[in-house]
Amino acid sequence: MEEVTIRTIAQRANVSHTTVSRALNDSPLVKAATKKKIRQLADELGYVPNLNAKGLVEQRSFLIGVFFSDLDTGTSPSFLVDVIKRARDFLPKGYSLSLDSVESLSASGNVSRHQFDGAIVVSQSKKDDPFIATLIKRRLPIVVLNRKIDRDDVSNFSTNDYLGAKKILEYAVRMGHRKFGLIGGAESFVSAGDRQRGFTDVIRENGAETRPEWQRQGNYLPESGYQAMRDILSASETPTCIFATNDDMATGAVRACQDLGYKVPADISIIGYDDMNYSKYLVPRLTTVRKPTDNIVQEGVSALTELLSDPAMAPVKKIVEPTLIVRDSVKDLRK
Incomplete structure (x- = not known):
């Protein structure tokens, strides 16, 4: 079968190949009716754009x-x-994603304008700052998501994790809880520090109680939540509510309770953070904080898309508030 090209469509539509190219790229220079006609014809003929060729031209x-x-x-x-x-949902059609860690790219230095059209840095730690600076120095269009950064020359979309932690701990206090345990996140991550500060401030502000044996360090992975919870339950006295600083660790903590014969929330309450898709399907359904990942990624991809078209676009900075999600994993002690 002969390959369908832009010239093939141009001949069928009786227009120039330039008009076809503009129509397929949604150029405002082509009338809406002409665009519709050309796109329908491209679909009928089974046209597939040659991104490699397009990339060479552009x-x-x-x-x-x-x-x-x-x-x-x-x-x-x-x-x-x-x-x-x-990110895949929100990126313009035709773009692909390449996934890697900041650490491995920082070590190799192998990031350039020839390799990528743009970059999304999902930053958790201040250790990422030199990598972000390198990308900016190489004039690669980038957006930084997840962590609020100090510099003002790059678009940055983040969430207020301190506020989210305060919201969920204050809810547990309203439910009558006064004795709290904590499973902390990866120590180098800014989010872990922000969530722990929220925990500490709510305890202090409400005259609640926590003890060293009720606090364990995790790393945001389920296994660490499981082991931390087993350690906390081995104390001579246990808290009534555990704040696992992300849902993955909360899942591990719930499992540890089940393995040791504790019922959640009848014997001990557990709260998480992030509101991952599976949280509402756990038994019990997890009370947590909804981190607005969809919103952050959508806004970040939108800003990057505009930056690809207009490198002079002014940076956008936004902090999105998280939302308390109340489900079934916190016992009401007021009764």
Whole structure:
């Protein structure tokens, strides 16, 4: 079968190949009716754009780099999958994603304008700052998601994790809880520090109680939540509510309770953070904080898309508020 090209469509539509190219790229120079006619004809003929050829003409790779902090250890697999899925949903048609860790790219230095058209840095740690500075120095269009950064020359979309932690701990206090345990996240991650500060401030502000034996350090992965919970339950006295600082660790904590014969929330309450897709299907359904990942990724991809078209676009900075999600994993002690 003969390959269908832009010239094939142009001959059938009786227009120039330039008009076809503009129509397929949604140029405002082509009338809406002409665009519709050309697109329908392209679909009927089974036209597939040659992105490699297009890239050579426009000096584009049609590849977006997505870089995560501590991909092998600290980044939750659930969060990773969620970000990738949303980025694929929101990127313009024809673009592909390349996934890697900030650490490996920082070590190799192998990031350039020839390799990627743009980059999405999903940053968790201040250790990422030199990598972000390198991308900016190489004039690669980038957006930074997840963590609020100090510099003002790059678009940055983040969430207020301190506020989210305060919201969920204050809810537990309203439910009558006064004795709290904590399973902390990856120590180098800014989110872990922000969530722990929220925990500490609510305890202090409400005259609640926590003890060293009720606090354990995790790394945002389910296994660490499981082991931390087993350690906390081995104390001579246990708290009434545990704040696991992400849903993956909360899942591990719930399992540890079940394995040791504790019922959640009848014997001990557990709260999480992130509101991952599976949280509403756990038994019990998890009370947590909805991190607005969809919103952050959508706004970030939109800003990057505009930046690809207009490199002079002014940076956009936005902090999105998280939302308390009340389900079934917190016992009401007021009764």
